[in-house]
Amino acid sequence: xxxxxxxxxxxxxxxxxxxxxxxxxxxxxxxxxxxxxxxxxxxxxxxxxxxxxxxxxxxxxxxxxxxxxxxxxxxxxxxxxxxxxxxxxxxxxxxxxxxxxxxxxxxxxxxxxx
Amino acid sequence: xxxxxxxxxxxxxxxxxxxxxxxxxxxxxxxxxxxxxxxxxxxxxxxxxxxxxxxxxxxxxxxxxxxxxxxxxxxxxxxxxxxxxxxxxxxxxxxxxxxxxxxxxxxxxxxxxxxx
Numbered sequence: 001x002x003x004x005x006x007x008x009x010x011x012x013x014x015x016x017x018x019x020x021x022x023x024x025x026x027x028x029x030x031x032x033x034x035x036x037x038x039x040x041x042x043x044x045x046x047x048x049x050x051x052x053x054x055x056x057x058x059x060x061x062x063x064x065x066x067x068x069x070x071x072x073x074x075x076x077x078x079x080x081x082x083x084x085x086x087x088x089x090x091x092x093x094x095x096x097x098x099x100x101x102x103x104x105x106x107x108x109x110x111x112x113x114x
Numbered sequence: 115x116x117x118x119x120x121x122x123x124x125x126x127x128x129x130x131x132x133x134x135x136x137x138x139x140x141x142x143x144x145x146x147x148x149x150x151x152x153x154x155x156x157x158x159x160x161x162x163x164x165x166x167x168x169x170x171x172x173x174x175x176x177x178x179x180x181x182x183x184x185x186x187x188x189x190x191x192x193x194x195x196x197x198x199x200x201x202x203x204x205x206x207x208x209x210x211x212x213x214x215x216x217x218x219x220x221x222x223x224x225x226x227x228x229x230x
Binding site for chain 1: 145146147149151153156157158159160161164166203205209210211212215216217218219220222223
């Protein structure tokens with residue numbers, strides 16, 4: 001059973017398009033995250049949700065809009081895609097939002113904007 | 115603001131030997147956690163080991179152990195009896211215990227190659 005899953009795994013699209021990445025966790029966790037890994041493999045948090053409420057928005061452009069329909073899902077919608085959005089996007093989840101909780105990562109979605 | 119620095123972009127080690135990956139961090143807080151994550155070519159992020167800052171004893175997980183020096187703000191990872199499957203990117207990460215929404219701050223990563 002996959003604990004944290006993401007779809008799609010690969011996404012190739014043109015500049016200016018709108019795309020969504022879906023994330024689901026079956027661990028019963030309350031907290032979910034989106035991280036971005038750039039071409040130099042640097043990982044940085046984008047958003048954190050706890051019980052469907054946004055608790056971290058790490059100065060991400062408002063073209064990025066996360067949505068959490070329920071505790072098990074956190075989707076990422078990106079409007080007007082730009083070349084610089086090309087990256088690997090990781091979803092993660094943890095039992096709660098405290099530092100004591102280990103985060104479990106999904107397999108990542110590689111986005112390529114042409 | 116907290117920062118994490120990994121000063122070794124790449125390292126290599128012979129199979130069965132021991133290797134140590136370095137990590138330093140900067141924070142004015144006293145309650146935090148430190149982690150090492152492994153990212154093999156499959157891209158999956160896998161937790162290797164974690165250390166609570168309030169614990170003086172260094173964490174160990176089988177062949178993986180850490181040398182946690184709180185005063186020096188240093189958190190190195192030692193891999194003993196290296197195996198080919200240890201080839202991966204290794205990330206050091208930091209999180210505050212409270213009021214951060216679980217935010218993990220990562221270092222730049224160290225790419226480890228284990229050679230036969």
